[in-house]
Amino acid sequence: MLEKLKAEVCRANLNLVRKGLVIETWGNASGVDRERGLMVIKPSGVPYEELNWQDMVIVDFENKVVDGSFRPSSDTPTHAVLYKHFDCIGGIAHTHSAHAAAWAQACRAVPVYGTTHADHLACAIPCTGVMPDDRIAGDYEVETGRQILDVFQAQKLNPAEVQMVLVACHGPFTWGKSAAQAVYNSRILEELCRTALLTEQVNGAANPMKAALIQKHYERKHGKNAYYGQR
Amino acid sequence: MLEKLKAEVCRANLNLVRKGLVIETWGNASGVDRERGLMVIKPSGVPYEELNWQDMVIVDFENKVVDGSFRPSSDTPTHAVLYKHFDCIGGIAHTHSAHAAAWAQACRAVPVYGTTHADHLACAIPCTGVMPDDRIAGDYEVETGRQILDVFQAQKLNPAEVQMVLVACHGPFTWGKSAAQAVYNSRILEELCRTALLTEQVNGAANPMKAALIQKHYERKHGKNAYYGQR
Amino acid sequence: MLEKLKAEVCRANLNLVRKGLVIETWGNASGVDRERGLMVIKPSGVPYEELNWQDMVIVDFENKVVDGSFRPSSDTPTHAVLYKHFDCIGGIAHTHSAHAAAWAQACRAVPVYGTTHADHLACAIPCTGVMPDDRIAGDYEVETGRQILDVFQAQKLNPAEVQMVLVACHGPFTWGKSAAQAVYNSRILEELCRTALLTEQVNGAANPMKAALIQKHYERKHGKNAYYGQR
Amino acid sequence: MLEKLKAEVCRANLNLVRKGLVIETWGNASGVDRERGLMVIKPSGVPYEELNWQDMVIVDFENKVVDGSFRPSSDTPTHAVLYKHFDCIGGIAHTHSAHAAAWAQACRAVPVYGTTHADHLACAIPCTGVMPDDRIAGDYEVETGRQILDVFQAQKLNPAEVQMVLVACHGPFTWGKSAAQAVYNSRILEELCRTALLTEQVNGAANPMKAALIQKHYERKHGKNAYYGQR
Numbered sequence: 001m002l003e004k005l006k007a008e009v010c011r012a013n014l015n016l017v018r019k020g021l022v023i024e025t026w027g028n029a030s031g032v033d034r035e036r037g038l039m040v041i042k043p044s045g046v047p048y049e050e051l052n053w054q055d056m057v058i059v060d061f062e063n064k065v066v067d068g069s070f071r072p073s074s075d076t077p078t079h080a081v082l083y084k085h086f087d088c089i090g091g092i093a094h095t096h097s098a099h100a101a102a103w104a105q106a107c108r109a110v111p112v113y114g115t116t117h118a119d120h121l122a123c124a125i126p127c128t129g130v131m132p133d134d135r136i137a138g139d140y141e142v143e144t145g146r147q148i149l150d151v152f153q154a155q156k157l158n159p160a161e162v163q164m165v166l167v168a169c170h171g172p173f174t175w176g177k178s179a180a181q182a183v184y185n186s187r188i189l190e191e192l193c194r195t196a197l198l199t200e201q202v203n204g205a206a207n208p209m210k211a212a213l214i215q216k217h218y219e220r221k222h223g224k225n226a227y228y229g230q231r
Numbered sequence: 232m233l234e235k236l237k238a239e240v241c242r243a244n245l246n247l248v249r250k251g252l253v254i255e256t257w258g259n260a261s262g263v264d265r266e267r268g269l270m271v272i273k274p275s276g277v278p279y280e281e282l283n284w285q286d287m288v289i290v291d292f293e294n295k296v297v298d299g300s301f302r303p304s305s306d307t308p309t310h311a312v313l314y315k316h317f318d319c320i321g322g323i324a325h326t327h328s329a330h331a332a333a334w335a336q337a338c339r340a341v342p343v344y345g346t347t348h349a350d351h352l353a354c355a356i357p358c359t360g361v362m363p364d365d366r367i368a369g370d371y372e373v374e375t376g377r378q379i380l381d382v383f384q385a386q387k388l389n390p391a392e393v394q395m396v397l398v399a400c401h402g403p404f405t406w407g408k409s410a411a412q413a414v415y416n417s418r419i420l421e422e423l424c425r426t427a428l429l430t431e432q433v434n435g436a437a438n439p440m441k442a443a444l445i446q447k448h449y450e451r452k453h454g455k456n457a458y459y460g461q462r
Numbered sequence: 463m464l465e466k467l468k469a470e471v472c473r474a475n476l477n478l479v480r481k482g483l484v485i486e487t488w489g490n491a492s493g494v495d496r497e498r499g500l501m502v503i504k505p506s507g508v509p510y511e512e513l514n515w516q517d518m519v520i521v522d523f524e525n526k527v528v529d530g531s532f533r534p535s536s537d538t539p540t541h542a543v544l545y546k547h548f549d550c551i552g553g554i555a556h557t558h559s560a561h562a563a564a565w566a567q568a569c570r571a572v573p574v575y576g577t578t579h580a581d582h583l584a585c586a587i588p589c590t591g592v593m594p595d596d597r598i599a600g601d602y603e604v605e606t607g608r609q610i611l612d613v614f615q616a617q618k619l620n621p622a623e624v625q626m627v628l629v630a631c632h633g634p635f636t637w638g639k640s641a642a643q644a645v646y647n648s649r650i651l652e653e654l655c656r657t658a659l660l661t662e663q664v665n666g667a668a669n670p671m672k673a674a675l676i677q678k679h680y681e682r683k684h685g686k687n688a689y690y691g692q693r
Numbered sequence: 694m695l696e697k698l699k700a701e702v703c704r705a706n707l708n709l710v711r712k713g714l715v716i717e718t719w720g721n722a723s724g725v726d727r728e729r730g731l732m733v734i735k736p737s738g739v740p741y742e743e744l745n746w747q748d749m750v751i752v753d754f755e756n757k758v759v760d761g762s763f764r765p766s767s768d769t770p771t772h773a774v775l776y777k778h779f780d781c782i783g784g785i786a787h788t789h790s791a792h793a794a795a796w797a798q799a800c801r802a803v804p805v806y807g808t809t810h811a812d813h814l815a816c817a818i819p820c821t822g823v824m825p826d827d828r829i830a831g832d833y834e835v836e837t838g839r840q841i842l843d844v845f846q847a848q849k850l851n852p853a854e855v856q857m858v859l860v861a862c863h864g865p866f867t868w869g870k871s872a873a874q875a876v877y878n879s880r881i882l883e884e885l886c887r888t889a890l891l892t893e894q895v896n897g898a899a900n901p902m903k904a905a906l907i908q909k910h911y912e913r914k915h916g917k918n919a920y921y922g923q924r
Binding site: 257275301335402 | 809880884888896899903905
Binding site: 575576577578646649650653656657658660661662663664665668671672674675678682689690691692 | 716717718719736737738739763764767789791792794795796797798799800801823824826829830833862863864890893894
């Protein structure tokens with residue numbers, strides 16, 4: 001069942017390690033089958049070296065395991081919330097990559113310091129609020145998803161355009177059209193976070209890039225008249 | 232004698248190098264046979280490239296060599312103190328990995344800045360006091376062990392829950408159920424130290440994460456109702 | 463057509479990745495045939511893993527594609543401006559390598575802190591001004607080239623001696639006698655930027671090196687009586 | 694002639710690259726034959742990938758080439774000064790490794806922040822003064838050697854115990870009983886410089902380690918009653 005998606009999701013998970021974004025079991029990636037309303041996700045706490053595509057777990061959007069001999073990632077309910085509310089997305093990745101985790105732990109959105117950032121998104125990388133105690137006491141992983149929805153709603157962000165977020169005190173979630181694109185965005189995010197910190201270290205009074213440059217770079221890659229890449 | 236343990240301990244030592252935690256001869260790992268009251272440890276100053284499992288040294292808890300043609304690691308008496316007093320542990324690792332050594336040299340405990348940290352321990356990573364002169368003049372490596380016992384006693388820490396410590400001005404010691412788990416904890420520690428420093432660099436006024444979140448993350452992985460991983 | 467140059471340029475592009483200067487599609491390198499007035503450049507947005515020398519695109523200095531089945535790099539017009547005005551150069555490279563991008567995003571020229579820098583150029587690594595809005599609204603990539611020409615003119619720099627520049631808020635461009643030398647200079651630049659930041663971190667009041675030492679090191683490698691390397 | 698030494702010196706030079714201490718042609722290592730009063734050194738500016746042991750150059754202490762088809766490293770006269778005045782040493786290495794170069798460019802000696810440092814030397818890693826203009830105008834590379842002799846004399850350092858130095862605004866020189874040990878010391882130095890900077894970043898008010906601990910660690914490895922390693 002969903003063999004092709006399982007293989008895709010397994011490869012995405014392994015790429016998190018290969019790209020240096022995950023050590024030990026600190027991450028997970030998933031993919032979705034929209035027609036069936038099912039997602040495929042990494043099993044919880046299984047070492048990456050031992051991961052086979054057959055080990056991937058199929059879960060519905062209410063977090064019920066539909067297929068698989070392992071328990072799914074403990075972050076599964078967060079993935080489910082995102083799939084339910086962001087219907088443009090086909091894959092999700094979650095890591096604790098060092099620089100993205102550092103900005104998340106510092107509870108700071110990442111300013112647009114340069115064109116590298118604007119090539120990917122036209123605003124600061126959003127950071128959620130710190131989760132209130134009543135939510136922590138509730139269904140924690142579902143609430144993590146709600147924290148993400150909240151910041152997107154408050155800042156009127158479009159998840160098709162802004163494909164990454166920092167969960168305060170925790171770490172990054174990224175998504176995209178597929179699990180592979182979500183992993184790609186995890187890598188972009190880590191590098192943007194690293195370069196933003198370096199920028200502030202080179203110039204403690206560094207300013208975000210001006211709006212005209214942000215718009216120009218974002219549009220040339222993602223706008224109606226985009227001319228980056230092959231069409 | 233203790234061939235299986237020797238092989239395990241040798242592999243653990245080699246993994247310290249493979250995981251980027253040790254250069255040259257800057258580290259050692261050991262494992263214990265509780266029934267026999269013996270530990271197996273790396274020989275002192277032997278280059279990792281030349282290490283065979285047969286070279287591992289068997290030592291009792293009074294630091295007497297029971298088997299082996301090499302002298303054991305000069306840190307052996309510190310390992311012995313830990314095995315004697317922390318009877319829950321089966322393996323120990325010691326490194327000078329850069330970020331853990333930096334926090335140790337800075338004589339600072341590592342605050343819990345995020346869930347990555349809380350997934351592994353529910354308090355700051357403890358740092359011993361600086362060793363008093365009379366202890367330095369005494370049996371130095373035994374006293375290093377005592378410095379560790381002191382901070383665990385003073386802070387009422389449980390070595391089964393807190394499996395890592397920074398020795399002030401020196402570097403980290405980690406432990407676990409086996410030599411392999413001790414090495415795993417050395418890697419976790421290095422990454423937590425790296426991310427904590429990055430967090431302070433991103434936000435000079437960063438606050439430790441609130442208690443409810445610390446508890447939640449620690450419990451979901453290590454508590455009675457833990458739901459992380461496979462059971 | 464221009465097969466040898468295509469192979470050279472392809473290799474230079476792949477070396478950007480191998481040397482750790484480019485991730486994903488964040489860079490490009492080109493080479494020029496001065497007699498024909500044509501340049502060879504990487505296709506836009508094509509993953510490095512899939513790059514063959516046959517995919518390189520031939521473009522004239524007015525940015526018209528002369529040969530190739532792909533669209534050329536979106537930065538092609540910037541390369542063209544540099545080839546037109548800096549007639550001493552045979553190859554160009556553009557990256558978003560982290561430390562060079564950080565100095566560019568911080569809008570700072572890199573001071574000459576040591577002999578490593580002076581071995582390669584005898585002045586600070588120049589940084590352009592931030593592009594004015596009217597230029598952004600115009601032919602953006604051509605204007606990026608003009609920003610570079612402006613800083614070289616204002617500071618009376620010789621592109622045969624100063625083979626690197628930071629474009630403010632964007633990232634580095636480097637050049638040389640060939641695409642390979644441009645890539646070499648990208649690597650040198652990244653390392654100079656990294657060491658300069660580290661220098662300021664070690665000593666917040668670090669001073670640029672004195673003029674006599676700068677001159678001595680530059681001359682011993684590049685002066686009339688240079689005695690570095692083989693002749 | 695001196696074939697074994699040439700092979701040794703070539704291997705040492707290649708290890709500078711393998712250990713990540715040198716990129717491109719930014720370094721050199723040499724070894725000495727004390728009986729013949731000759732040293733073997735890397736040729737100047739030859740890429741490491743193309744280096745064969747037969748390319749090593751034999752030079753006497755007056756910098757006269759005795760054997761070899763290449764010109765010797767431009768830093769040869771600095772090596773010669775050290776061999777002439779430090780008669781305990783058998784090999785020398787020079788790099789521009791990033792952290793050591795940063796401390797040199799910052800013109801700061803590296804404080805003893807921890808036992809890792811004290812395991813190798815019992816004092817701060819010395820940094821020369823900035824070279825006066827008249828020396829720069831003179832025989833520059835010889836004067837670089839004199840700057841090193843000056844700081845060793847002023848601080849009454851023993852080159853058999855302190856096997857590393859930072860040349861202000863330039864970078865590190867290290868030495869040892871052989872070219873291989875000099876390279877080993879280059880690696881130790883780079884790691885000590887990295888950890889010292891991290892220590893200051895973790896704690897801006899970090900203090901050097903107290904004298905009793907420095908002495909204890911240095912003696913246990915290098916003192917009369919040393920008990921580290923195999924005897």
